[in-house]
Amino acid sequence: MKITATIARAFSGAALCTVLGVAFAGGARAQAPASQLDAIQSAGVLRICTTGDYKPFTIAVGEGYEGVDVEMARSLAKALGVEPRFVRTKWADLMPDFLAGKCDIAMGGIGVTLERQKRAFYSAPALATGKVPLVRCADKDKLQTVADIDKPGVTAIANPGGTNERFARSNFKQAKITLHGDNVTIFDEILAGRADVFVTEALEATVQEKLKPGLCAVNTDKPLTFIEIGYLLPRGDGVFKAFVDQWLHIAKSTGEYKRYYDQYLR
Template identity: 45%
Template sequence: MKIVAFVVVLLAVLGLAPASASGSADAGRLGTVLARGELQVCSTGDYRPFSYLDPAGRWSGIDIDLAGDLARRLGVRLALVRTTWARLATDVGSRCDLAMGGISVTAERARLATYSTAYQRDGKTPITRCPDVARFETTAQIDRPDVRVVVNPGGTNEKFVRTQLRHATVVRYPDNNTIFGELIDGRADLMITDASETRWQSRQHPQLCAVHPDRPFTDDEKAYLLPRDPGQLLGCVNGWLRAIRADGTYSAVSRRWFG
């Protein structure tokens, strides 16, 4: 069976076929994935609970579980590729087929790559030591020279801090896996990150509290990142997102991590 016909048949069986799918469609990257027998997914491995690579080389997280589900439904193996927030949009298409791991939708990334439909709403909000919550409820309270804001470089957290804060002392910290220790140990006063991460981290570290995670400073979306010309892979991923919401897979995976 020719690979294009195989792609269309497989998508139809999975219930993932885009409306434009036809026997003459260009299989593109999806055909490559199926012929290779492997779905290559980029992830930073430093953004829990979405994606984490531990020192022993084990991956875990919501989007790691979901990447495995997508690969399983396509009948291929999953290969995870470590990337960074700064390289994310350029690695997609060159080092991997798509990127997953709590990726916020931004215009900068959209110019270099293609987003799937959004699967979660989120927004930037502070996390700090619990006694200090009332000190950092507004950007005006935060944007003071005596306030130390720790930030991981290369992503939307740094972009928010650089564009919204003019006077606060910005402390760059390269390891997003251990960055919350800077707050616990008193070397920084707060971090501004996605509300979903502040909720999860505050459960792991009782010393830390999320600041109004239900009322974040921004209203953002999370989605998966694909190459600029994704072909039928985009319809496949979007169809899969619809399917896992309908059959309860997404809710079950989210509950495992968020409770």
């Protein structure tokens, strides 16, 4: 009888612990923070950080924006059933602004880097590209490689805070490096002779070659690097990332992304 009572008490204690454990786990699940997906739908607004200075992805026009990723931002907002709200940032402030919660997503030709991914998630890649030199056409044959550029007497220009500055500082040890804070007028610095080369993504170089007579993009079919373009997302929020990834997959599969790409690359 004593043995039976002892076993019963032990079983009751174990069962109680199990019940309490399940209840605690259920409570923990109930208190888990909601996904940004829920917060965006509740607010009725998708906040998009963008620099507005990077053709063909994002460019400020008057009070608004246009570009491949601007159209994609509007498409994402529509898929979420909310309104898009663009938040202007600069490349040097992109990560601080994003991490401070000023926006729900960052879009606009953002290169996927391991350094950024230490602090944030990325969507699946929207496209793959690479960096190429953009030079005066007269210098096209002599400034083709890193070795060609990295010489005394050559001035490489870059916009501060992004992958272009990082590339320049990592690869050019003899060439002079100068920074220009306005990514819209940086190309004029080359035409004016105040800089010789700007190493940037092949897509931007191709667009500027058409817009600025006298500038030539070098070897766009053989870029100096490999880089993917994606959308910056809050770290740890797998629910929101899954939604964005599926939306992007559909947009690429149906030709929606290509339609915007062709529109702004022409």
